[in-house]
Amino acid sequence: MIKHTQQHKELHRPSEILDTLIHLGFGAAVAVPDGWLGEILVRIEQEPSMRLVRATHEEEALAIACGLRLGGVRTALIVQNAGLLSMGAGMVCLAQRYQFPLLMLVSYRGTAEDPVFYHIPKGRATEPVIQGLGLAYVRADRNRPIGPQIEAAATYADESSSPFAVLLSREDIQW
Amino acid sequence: MVSGARPSRADYYRVLASTLPSQTLVVTALGNASYLWAAMHHTPENFYIEDAMGLALPLALGLSIAQPARRVVVVEGDGALLMHMGALVTVGAVNPDNLIVLLIQNGVHAASGGQALTSPALDLAQLAHSAGIVRADNVATSKDCASALNAAFDAKGLQVLILSTEPDVEVVRPPIAFDPVLTKHRFMAAIKAPRYVPTMFGGGKLEGE
Numbered sequence: 001m002i003k004h005t006q007q008h009k010e011l012h013r014p015s016e017i018l019d020t021l022i023h024l025g026f027g028a029a030v031a032v033p034d035g036w037l038g039e040i041l042v043r044i045e046q047e048p049s050m051r052l053v054r055a056t057h058e059e060e061a062l063a064i065a066c067g068l069r070l071g072g073v074r075t076a077l078i079v080q081n082a083g084l085l086s087m088g089a090g091m092v093c094l095a096q097r098y099q100f101p102l103l104m105l106v107s108y109r110g111t112a113e114d115p116v117f118y119h120i121p122k123g124r125a126t127e128p129v130i131q132g133l134g135l136a137y138v139r140a141d142r143n144r145p146i147g148p149q150i151e152a153a154a155t156y157a158d159e160s161s162s163p164f165a166v167l168l169s170r171e172d173i174q175w
Numbered sequence: 176m177v178s179g180a181r182p183s184r185a186d187y188y189r190v191l192a193s194t195l196p197s198q199t200l201v202v203t204a205l206g207n208a209s210y211l212w213a214a215m216h217h218t219p220e221n222f223y224i225e226d227a228m229g230l231a232l233p234l235a236l237g238l239s240i241a242q243p244a245r246r247v248v249v250v251e252g253d254g255a256l257l258m259h260m261g262a263l264v265t266v267g268a269v270n271p272d273n274l275i276v277l278l279i280q281n282g283v284h285a286a287s288g289g290q291a292l293t294s295p296a297l298d299l300a301q302l303a304h305s306a307g308i309v310r311a312d313n314v315a316t317s318k319d320c321a322s323a324l325n326a327a328f329d330a331k332g333l334q335v336l337i338l339s340t341e342p343d344v345e346v347v348r349p350p351i352a353f354d355p356v357l358t359k360h361r362f363m364a365a366i367k368a369p370r371y372v373p374t375m376f377g378g379g380k381l382e383g384e
Contacts, residue, residue: 025380063237067241070238
């Protein structure tokens with residue numbers, strides 16, 4: 001268990017996410033861009049202990065992540081919630097059917113805190129679709145340190161042998 | 176094989192089985208790509224995909240990154256490639272030097288009964304070249320396949336071979352259980368992949384064999 005500082009309100013939450021991934025031995029991340037994700041992906045690229053793979057589509061990214069995990073590398077999948085909507089077949093036919101533990105870090109666009117007109121339809125559909133897929137998930141709590149939440153999610157994924165999604169706000173993930 | 180006809184999938188698989196170096200990891204796509212390979216050359220180092228069309232190639236890419244010391248061969252279909260053509264672009268961008276991609280080009284969706292492809296005669300080697308893959312070749316005979324595979328196994332580097340093939344729509348019955356979790360665990364045990372140790376045992380991380 002990581003010993004997280006008590007002065008969590010002073011912590012930079014995206015840094016805390018990256019530090020947690022490194023501490024937990026995540027050797028790779030597979031990503032498709034979103035405006036909130038740009039800088040953390042660059043930071044992962046600069047991190048010597050991690051490998052970033054930039055995919056062209058979220059379902060493709062999911063499969064790359066499954067392959068990395070099959071090969072023994074703990075892997076995070078970093079996508080926008082649009083990607084959760086478009087990866088459904090791969091989620092159920094590959095990741096869930098073969099029971100791949102994957103930590104999914106998802107920028108949660110189109111919520112009441114992110115009322116961008118073209119994101120709103122995705123925000124409205126995201127949690128019902130996740131529930132329909134039978135995907136375990138949590139919406140990150142902005143009032144608690146993010147590191148322990150990421151650690152718990154990663155632990156859930158591995159101990160359940162299944163993907164687990166963390167829905168993240170701008171403050172959580174945008175560097 | 177009838178003179179003038181394209182080789183069958185089984186013809187190419189016989190060549191693959193006879194040229195495959197030990198320790199090579201093989202990922203096969205849905206349908207007969209997996210069923211026939213299991214019937215002809217089952218080993219724990221095979222990872223059989225069922226359904227999940229178009230995801231064999233990206234999964235093999237991830238595996239090749241995770242296992243840089245092992246050669247990885249993936250057998251993907253032309254219809255599957257069309258479904259996730261972006262994966263070819265990602266493969267070209269990553270350029271793993273231990274990945275060999277065998278694209279079965281039979282011009283149909285064989286796994287769904289031979290239905291027509293959107294575009295059955297694309298130059299897939301040209302597509303691969305456009306994706307930044309230097310070594311991509313069209314192959315139309317078993318003999319050329321043997322030469323190309325021997326060359327690919329002898330030298331490091333990403334290689335794509337497009338295998339012109341007669342469609343095989345009759346489903347092959349595999350000789351083993353196709354349980355997905357069994358397939359995964361058998362494969363991971365064979366390559367001695369690090370395993371997750373639960374937190375109640377003081378773990379919480381992957382630990383090597």
